[in-house]
Amino acid sequence: MEAVNVKRRILFFHYEFPGGGGERVTRDIAHYLQLFKFETYVVTCHKRTNVPSGINVLELPSQHLNSDKNADAIIQLISSLSIDIFIIPGFLLTHLGHIRDRTSCKFVYVLHNLPFWEAIAKLERRKRPQKSLLKTLEWYFLGYPKAVWFKRYKKDCIRNYEKVYNIVDAYVVLCEGYKEELIQTLKLPEKHKVHVISNSEGRVDSVNLNKKKQVLFVGNLIYENKRVDRLLDIWEMIYKKLPDWELVLVGGGKEKEPLQKRASRKHLKRVIFAGGTQDVRPYYQNASVLCLTSTFEGWPLCLTEAQANGVVPIAFNCCAGVQKILSPSGTNGVLVPPFDKVRFASELYDLLTSPDKIERMRDNVLLKSQDYAMDIIGPQWNALLESLLMDCNSK
CATH class of the missing domain: 3.40.50.2000 (Glycogen Phosphorylase B;)
Structure with a gap:
């Protein structure tokens, strides 16, 4: 024995x-x-x-x-x-x-990740706007029909x-x-x-409840799933009405330069590209709200990390993992139908102009994080x- x-x-x-x-x-x-x-x-x-x-x-x-x-x-x-x-x-x-x-x-x-994410990622990479008209036409007339109609990637x-x-x-x-x-x-x-x-998700010993007027993104700057370009479009819709708020993007990756150019081209104000870091805790300590505008996710740790730090998350309801973490919407975060940027902007603006709602949801997300x-x-x-x-x- x-x-x-x-x-x-x-x-x-x-x-x-x-x-x-x-x-x-x-x-x-x-x-x-x-x-x-x-x-x-x-x-x-x-x-x-x-x-x-x-x-x-x-x-x-x-x-x-x-x-x-x-x-x-x-x-x-x-x-x-x-x-x-x-x-x-x-x-x-x-x-x-x-x-x-x-x-x-x-x-x-x-x-x-979510099941069969590889097929979604491959499709999103191919769908990305091309640098030349020829490449764009090649995708829409050759690549796209094969990928969608015959479901080649998923098979x-x-x-x-x-x-x-x-x-x-x-x-x-x-x-x-x-x-x-x-x-x-x-x-x-x-x-x-x-x-x-x-x-x-680890418990945070000392949660800072004296938050700044910061909207946060944490993650790799990758086009095929994170789609931070959507977040910049959303910020464009509301930032002029929120002069005291700023958008902080934490993360590195091959999309950083294109995103910086996009923000500059749109003349966006109060957008901070903080770069990548091994220690994201200071950003969670300061931020009030975290945004996630991904096409797909598995179990995004940025959402549970935000909850554990008393940061209210808002995200596109792109997968079962996101839904599980933020449900019910309005209590443990905000779920937005994918990929409605106008609706996202409206929900985000409502949240940022409702300090009582943020405070109530902050208490809820701290409790929710204990489930993990x-x-x-x-x-x-x-x-x-x-x-x-x-x-x-x-x-």
Whole structure:
């Protein structure tokens, strides 16, 4: 009989670590699991310098995600470290089946976005305004009909998702809406292996309630999903009527320069491009409202981070994850029908000119953020992993 105090070993995979929101979630899960006799490791293609304490981070031999060298190195690590569970957060590793066939641990795949987001992103990239008339005509007469009428992109996605689902022992999604979409699209049986575990959000020890008149955006400046150009259009509709308010955009990315040019071309006032930063806490401490105008999201951490800091979020209701975080609208945030910029501007203006509403919703969002505290999310992870280990021991 196995000794009760034997530690189980968990290996997470990330392309780079530490990094953005997904890596932060892994860090929090790893630290929680260490309280329950789990040893946690992270294997990555890019090991950064600011590694969190208490987590063993190992670097792969190649920076190319799907190289043969990396696949062989992962197999060797799983064997030499006696890994019990391998957790893959959101990466479609082409060698996943190869790794599985040569190891004996349990595999858990974590979808850190909405299902089939890859198809939406590819379509949005292709739809982006082109620099030449020829490219625009090529898209609308050749690319667009194929993508929409024949659903080519999503079909490719479905095949990849089916392959991953059949390989792993557990498939984790972020909310019930995503679970139902997977079950229906992949035609899964009643006894399936899809589990719902939301991302965690840390409690803020000292929330600043003396907020500035700031509207905040936090995230990567990427066209295909974040669409900050919409936020600039919305700001254009209302900023002249709000002379005391400013818009602060926190984040870097390839869209920063085009967005700056757009703001300049529109002669927008009180728009601050703060750039990227590893520490967004000062911005949450100061802002009153956070805006998200994305085409798609999975479980946007900026919304739960805003709630935890008493910042009232307003967002397009673009996916089940956003809806789950901000529902009911008007209580835990504001949901706007996608992608009605005029309606968004109206809702935002109403919010910014109603200090009593902001104060009431601030109290609500602080309570809502506690739903995602690690002492609630952590036990769900512990239960899932223990069930996989029990299943392994029973065979």
